[in-house]
Each structure stands twice: as C-alpha cells, then as structure tokens.
Amino acid sequence: MTTTFRQLAARIESERAPAKADLPWLKLATFGDLTTIKGALRHDANLVSVTGVEGDYDAGEVSPAEAVARLRAANLAGIIYTTPTHTPAAPRWRALCPTSSPMTPADRDAMCDRLNAALSGILARESFARSQSYYFGATGDGRDHRVHLVDGRPIDKATELHKVAAPDPVTEPDDDDFDLESLIAPDFERIGGALAFIPADDREDWRTVGMALHSESKASDAGFDAWSEWSRASEKFDAKDQRRVWESFGRRPGKRVTIGSLYNLAKANGWNAKEAPAPSRLTFLTPSECQATPSRGYVVKGILAPGDVGCIFGAPGAGKSLIAPHIGYAVAQGRAAFGMRAKPGRVFYVAAEDPHGMRGRVTALKMRHGDAGDFTLVEGVSDLLSTDSQDLEALKSAVETQRPALIFLDTLAMAFPGLEENSAEAMGRVVAVARSLAQWGAAVVLIHHDTKAEGKTPRGHSLLNGALDMAMHVSRDDVGVVRAKLTKNRNGSCDRDLAFVIDTRVLCEDEDGDAITAALVDELASGSVPRAEKLTDSASAALAILTGLEADKPDNATCPGVPECEWRDACVAGRAVSGSENPDSRTKAFRRASKELAGQGRTIIIGDYVRSHIPLSNKHYFDDLGTFDE
Structure with missing residues (x-):
C-alpha cells in the first residue's frame, strides 16, 4: 500500500x-x-x-x-x-x-x-x-x-x-x-484453549464462533471440525444443521466476523490469553505407541519419503545427472531402482542446465524402458533465487496442480544463479524454495557439486546439509564403476551399495552419418563389485597402456588378450610407468605395476596373454549430461 x-x-x-x-x-x-x-x-x-x-x-x-x-x-x-x-x-x-x-x-x-x-x-x-x-x-x-x-x-x-x-x-x-x-495459518491450539471457556448452548454465540472460525480458516474443513467438536458439548447439536449453517457463512452481506470476536467471547467467560498456559508441544509415547506409529510412506523405499528434501552431489562428470533421471524414470513407471521399490507417481525433472542434452537422456531411457507418461522434463527454469521469481511462481503453480511425487532441480548452481553458496542466508533461501515445492507432498532432490576435496557433504554452507533428509555422494573409480554413497539418510541405513557402469544408446545419426548417443545406467548387483583400491601412478599408467593396446586390436572380441611381452615392451619403452633413464629400472617398475593390477583384479592373465578386467564397452567417459567422448 x-x-x-x-x-x-x-x-x-x-x-x-x-x-x-x-x-x-x-x-x-x-x-x-x-x-x-x-x-x-x-x-x-x-x-x-x-x-x-x-x-x-x-x-x-x-x-x-x-x-x-x-x-x-x-x-x-x-x-x-x-x-x-x-x-x-x-x-x-x-x-x-x-x-x-x-x-x-x-x-x-x-x-x-x-x-x-x-x-x-x-x-x-x-x-x-x-x-x-x-x-x-x-x-x-x-x-x-x-x-x-x-x-x-x-x-x-x-x-x-x-x-x-x-x-x-x-x-x-x-x-x-x-x-x-x-493470521495466515490458524493457531488451532490457541483457539481450542479459548473455546474451552465458551458455553456452546447460546445460539447467537454459537453462530459467532462459527463465523469467526469460517473466516479464520478460510472455510476449511479444519475450521469446520473445530467448530463441530466444540458444538457437540451442547445437547442442541445437530450435524445437518451444523453443515447447513457453515455453508451459509460468507454468502451473507455485512461486516465480516473475525477471530477476535471468538477471543472476546472467551475473555468474557474468564479466558485470559496472557495467563493461559501455552499448550505443550511435547509428546510422550510408550513403546507400544511407538510401535503403532504409521509409516511415513515412501517415494523410493529406504531413501526418499513424501515431503523430503534430498541432494545428489559429486564432482563434474561423476554421474550425478545420470543416476537422477534413472531413479526418476523408475518412479514414473513404478518399478524398482537398485533393488529399491518405487511407488508410482508423477516426476518433474527440472533441467536448468543443458535441457537439450537431458532430452537425449530421456529419449535413451524411453528406448530402453518404454514410455513413461508420468515423467515430465521441465525446461525454461533459469532463476529460483530472486524474491520475485516468476519461474518459482510458475513451478509452484504446476506442482500444486499436478502434484508430482518427485521433483529434481538440476543443477542447484544453474537454478539459483548468482547464489552465494557459503552464505547461510542464501542457502536458507535454497532450502526454503525446496520446502515450498515439497509442501504438497513431493520429495525434492537437488543436484549439486561436492567440495574440491570430494568431501562427504554438498558444496557450500553447512546449513544445506543440515536441512537435508537424504544426501547421496556420487563418484567414479579408476575402472569406471560409479558408486552412489549415502552420506545422510533419515529413511534408513547409509550402508546401501548403489553401483553402476555407464552404457550408451544410439539415438540417431547426424547429418554426416555419425551416431548420436546418450548415456544410460547399467545397475550392478549390490555387493557384486568390490571397492577398488586407489592405484599407484605407475599401475594407472600401465593399465592405460594396456587398454590402449586392446582398443587397437580389431579382433579384440575373439582374441584372448594382448601378448604380455607386447604390453611390457610398450610400458618399458615409454616414461609413463617409470621416469627412470635405466631400462632395467623401468622393467622392474612394470613388474611391480603388473603385480599390483593383477592383485586388485584389474587384469586377467590367460597363458601368455593379458587383458583388462573391465570390458572395453564400459570404458567410455561421459559428462554429467551424457555427452559421448571417445
């Protein structure tokens, strides 16, 4: 004004x-x-x-x-x-x-x-x-x-x-x-305390209380229930009359009766708001009552419940924007993901970063798993940070209307441009936006980066991690296995082993006849892949030389591998495995690297041949949105 x-x-x-x-x-x-x-x-x-x-x-x-x-x-x-x-x-x-x-x-x-x-x-x-x-x-x-x-x-x-x-x-x-x-959200605890002092027998007071609750609750069922519960103390209570009169409120001309009138009636009957003890917010439960507590329900069983705010985070290229649509597509189809049940529901995938690339990812998911009418790719969101954000208003309106079960915001940095990530106030805005989208029951998952040191928390102020119900750190090891480690989980254990390798799907051909591909998740059975120890620099270099020799062999599918002597000579001839000027020292370095790779199961010896343990098809690399790089 x-x-x-x-x-x-x-x-x-x-x-x-x-x-x-x-x-x-x-x-x-x-x-x-x-x-x-x-x-x-x-x-x-x-x-x-x-x-x-x-x-x-x-x-x-x-x-x-x-x-x-x-x-x-x-x-x-x-x-x-x-x-x-x-x-x-x-x-x-x-x-x-x-x-x-x-x-x-x-x-x-x-x-x-x-x-x-x-x-x-x-x-x-x-x-x-x-x-x-x-x-x-x-x-x-x-x-x-x-x-x-x-x-x-x-x-x-x-x-x-x-x-x-x-x-x-x-x-x-x-x-x-x-x-x-x-004033916006009625304080029914305070109202209930006041109603306890007002007799329910006088019809004029009865109508005044009803009109006050009708106005305060914006004609909600909660307001009607509060009025009805109070009214039942009178012998004159009539359920049909109660509903008829309630529905007549708001249609009558004249001055609106507000909650203040109800409080005035309560004060006239001895209620003192200042002296009235504040209702206790404590709940005392016996073991039996704890056991009888209903389940929170789930979107993805064991990691996401309705109304949760979660975060999938990792380094660029780790695969966070690969596992997110994979899980979302499973929810849209009502099928399990990584052995976890998914309750079928609508999914909004907000692609604030490279929406065109995400179209390819969704196309690949459709080619593999079939259509999913409840999976919706949302484009055009570029600013959820501004206090007058039109994007946020449009998104909230769509969420309220369509009631998705799961919403992804990919990525946090692109959806909240200019965000001061180390500011508690700024991260508070991110959490408030996520909670505002979750108010209709959706689980909201942010896609974000990790710290430079690949820490166990998302990048930025600790307020974000503290507000999360689920946090998942995605990283890729030296042999191409991607692991999603739960670092925080209010719905179950953090010990789940979520692992996958990256596969590709040819979408079409470009104008030059070259294949256009997109990346997909190939789930690995829980516990089927041992966690790889970090290789020494020499062993990593030797493995890279071996995979290069494998790629150069056109008959790789039928050949038992690369001759071990050929691999050895290639390693000794260069300076990648060992920088020593002495060929004997380089040969000893190769033997140590070869032993390390075999000990970790990175190579398989077949007679005089050797081959890498991970199939060649899984050694391609992708950025977060699935761009294929040879």
Whole structure:
C-alpha cells in the first residue's frame, strides 16, 4: 500500500475495532512472495526493502508527549501513536520514522539504532527484528488513543545520530502482536484453549464462533471440525444443521466476523490469553505407541519419503545427472531402482542446465524402458533465487496442480544463479524454495557439486546439509564403476551399495552419418563389485597402456588378450610407468605395476596373454549430461 505519512497518521487516528485482533497491521517495508513452511510471508528472508523504521516502547514510564519532544529535538520526521493497551498511567506507544527512499533490509539495522539514539535508548528489543510488524488503531471507545505527527527530516539523513546500548535483537514477534504467520495459518491450539471457556448452548454465540472460525480458516474443513467438536458439548447439536449453517457463512452481506470476536467471547467467560498456559508441544509415547506409529510412506523405499528434501552431489562428470533421471524414470513407471521399490507417481525433472542434452537422456531411457507418461522434463527454469521469481511462481503453480511425487532441480548452481553458496542466508533461501515445492507432498532432490576435496557433504554452507533428509555422494573409480554413497539418510541405513557402469544408446545419426548417443545406467548387483583400491601412478599408467593396446586390436572380441611381452615392451619403452633413464629400472617398475593390477583384479592373465578386467564397452567417459567422448 502506498500512502503519505500524513495520510497514514490520519488512518491510525481513525481506525477502530472491538478487539486488538481485529485491527489491521502495518510495516514500513515491502515483502516478497516467498512463504515459510507454514505459509507465512512475513519473515526476514522475504523482506525486500524498507521505507522507514518502527520502534516499540512498552516500559510504561515515558509518555507519548515526551517521545514527540525527543523526535523534535533530533529534527526527525515521524509518527508517535499509542497502542491498544496504552493508558496515561502506563504509557505504551510506537514510533514510525520514514526514510527518504527505499533501503535494503540490512540498512534498517542502522536506522533502528538512530531512532533508538534519538529516543535515549528506550526502545524494546522487538524493534530490532527486521520483519516485526505492528497493529495500529484503537479498541473500544478509544478514549486514550493518541496520534502525533512530527515534522522533520528522514531518518537516513540524520547521520550524526550514533548507536547507543540496545537490547539484544530478536527475530520473532513480540507476544503483544500476533505474528502474521498466525493470521495466515490458524493457531488451532490457541483457539481450542479459548473455546474451552465458551458455553456452546447460546445460539447467537454459537453462530459467532462459527463465523469467526469460517473466516479464520478460510472455510476449511479444519475450521469446520473445530467448530463441530466444540458444538457437540451442547445437547442442541445437530450435524445437518451444523453443515447447513457453515455453508451459509460468507454468502451473507455485512461486516465480516473475525477471530477476535471468538477471543472476546472467551475473555468474557474468564479466558485470559496472557495467563493461559501455552499448550505443550511435547509428546510422550510408550513403546507400544511407538510401535503403532504409521509409516511415513515412501517415494523410493529406504531413501526418499513424501515431503523430503534430498541432494545428489559429486564432482563434474561423476554421474550425478545420470543416476537422477534413472531413479526418476523408475518412479514414473513404478518399478524398482537398485533393488529399491518405487511407488508410482508423477516426476518433474527440472533441467536448468543443458535441457537439450537431458532430452537425449530421456529419449535413451524411453528406448530402453518404454514410455513413461508420468515423467515430465521441465525446461525454461533459469532463476529460483530472486524474491520475485516468476519461474518459482510458475513451478509452484504446476506442482500444486499436478502434484508430482518427485521433483529434481538440476543443477542447484544453474537454478539459483548468482547464489552465494557459503552464505547461510542464501542457502536458507535454497532450502526454503525446496520446502515450498515439497509442501504438497513431493520429495525434492537437488543436484549439486561436492567440495574440491570430494568431501562427504554438498558444496557450500553447512546449513544445506543440515536441512537435508537424504544426501547421496556420487563418484567414479579408476575402472569406471560409479558408486552412489549415502552420506545422510533419515529413511534408513547409509550402508546401501548403489553401483553402476555407464552404457550408451544410439539415438540417431547426424547429418554426416555419425551416431548420436546418450548415456544410460547399467545397475550392478549390490555387493557384486568390490571397492577398488586407489592405484599407484605407475599401475594407472600401465593399465592405460594396456587398454590402449586392446582398443587397437580389431579382433579384440575373439582374441584372448594382448601378448604380455607386447604390453611390457610398450610400458618399458615409454616414461609413463617409470621416469627412470635405466631400462632395467623401468622393467622392474612394470613388474611391480603388473603385480599390483593383477592383485586388485584389474587384469586377467590367460597363458601368455593379458587383458583388462573391465570390458572395453564400459570404458567410455561421459559428462554429467551424457555427452559421448571417445
């Protein structure tokens, strides 16, 4: 809402409501459209810009008139207005000071320090919470309500005001003001506590409670259930009449009844919101009750459940963008992947990086496994980071409408361009976006890079790994076996052995008649491939020479291998296996390398011949999107 400060002062002066909960609220700021998990818009990460600063005073000693005098002494423009609980004997008021132009949320901190300095350091600690918002106006007859408009300069021009000692800042709203989150998501625990004090026999009160719950819950079933449960305490309860009257609410003209009316009824019957004990959030379960707890369900059994946020991460070329669509395609077809059951459901694969290459991958999956009508490749997503991201709005709308069971974001870097990965706030945005997509029950999996040292956590701030329900590290060993190691798993063990080799599928031919191929996963049975030890440089060089000799032999399929003497001579002739100038030393180095390769099962000796253990067809390399490289 855009208004002048004089118009705002007049609005605050004239606003009236029967209860504080019915008053409107204000914030000198602009919020974006990023909701929390509970659906709230008013939180620090969603604050886009500020046009002023608010200060709250509730110590009950300094009068509004004295606050006006202090603002005038500092030559600050502003508004001082009293709160609904203000009395002359116990003053409570708020100060609003505008800036000359919109500023960043971080700039607000310094502006709040200046306002606190001008008021001699008396502001309550809630004033320093960036997203704190406040009610305005008066309740009842408003006899003690006061609004003072002070002329002066914008607070950002008062550069001489310096920070004074201030209370520790908070990020949660004061109890004196309802959190906007509670206005968006009804607090049924608080409502239930209030309903316990209201008799259900008076029909007028019964209707008032129903209309208040209808308004607060936006006519949801949860609101109706709360009203019905309370109404059953009366002998007059009639289920059919309950439903008929509920459906009539909202269609009648006149002033809307809000939740404040319900709270007023509760207060009139002895309920005290301030003294009412907060409902316990603790749950105490016996072993039998633990045993009876229903399963979370699964998308991929043992690693992904509905609503999870996961991450598949690894080095470039490791195969993370190969295993992800492989698992997604299995979910879309309702078949197992790596021996894990998959519950059939729609899959969104958001290809933010090289969508054309991913088309080839999906084509290869269709050629091998058949069609999958529930697998959807999503293109066109290029920015989920901006607070006003149109891509995010379009994606959330599609998710809400089509309700996929599984969503991949490939890759995090391309979907969130310009992301400061080492920033907790920035990674918090990534997690918030993922959770916002998961709110309708989908598991969301991010495709990301690992650290330079191939660590056990995704690259960037540790907040990301801490928020994950599943993390899978993908790496490839020297012989071409790709392993996906679970480094975090809230749905089961991390000991699963997920291993595969890379196969290819010819899609078509290009204009020159050359084959266009795409990479596919060839799953290896769990435990069938021993984990290869890292080879020495000499052994790696000897193995590379052997595979090169194999590739040069056109009859490789029928030949028992490469003559061992030919392999030895090729290794000794060069300097890859040993850099020594002495041929005997190079021969000894070859023998050590040959023994190491045979000991690890990397080579097979057949008489006077030797061949590598991994078939030649599995020695091609691919980047993450499956581009074929000879």
